[in-house]
Amino acid sequence: ITIGYRSNKEKAEATAKSIRDAGGRAEIGYVDITDGESVSSFFSVAKEHWGGIDSIVSATGTAFRIKKITDMDDDAFRYIMETDAIGSFNILKRGIPMLQEQGGGSVVLFLTSAINRTIEYDGMSSIPKMAVEGLLRMAAREFGPDGIRVNGVAPGVIESYSIHKN
Secondary structure, eight states: OEEEESSOHHHHHHHHHHHHHTTOOOEEEEOOTTSHHHHHHHHHHHHHHHTSOOEEEEOOOOOOOOOOGGGSOHHHHHHHHIIIIIHHHHHHHHHHHHHHHTTOEEEEEEOOGGGGSOOTTOHHHHHHHHHHHHHHHHHHHHHGGGTEEEEEEOOOOOOOHHHHOO
């Protein structure tokens, strides 16, 4: 496994170490999913290291304070949308061709159960992940015939930095 990180190298390394300590094989690598070239580079390095890519999992999210959408700062809204929606697009656009080269594989992107309900002050959980859900649905339809499974996982409420950020 290659664990991508953008800002928390220490946490990525600790996770990789846990995997290695349990007998697995793990590496880490920098990736900024909002930058298509960074995603391409990350996938290329992982492919070279492991001899290919079988699966892609992205558990992307940003920390934000829950509030009314009209109270959300423009730059914060843009950042969250770029990380979730554009980042997921970059992952699919750069990752699926590598899976096609190998004759198939799987992609799993994390969503949120908030896409199925509307809770006041939690728009930044649901709005960007609704875009990700649309990308997943389209990719599943377009690339399923190529042997590529594309799925989303939508966990329920979890204790996170987002909920408690001041």
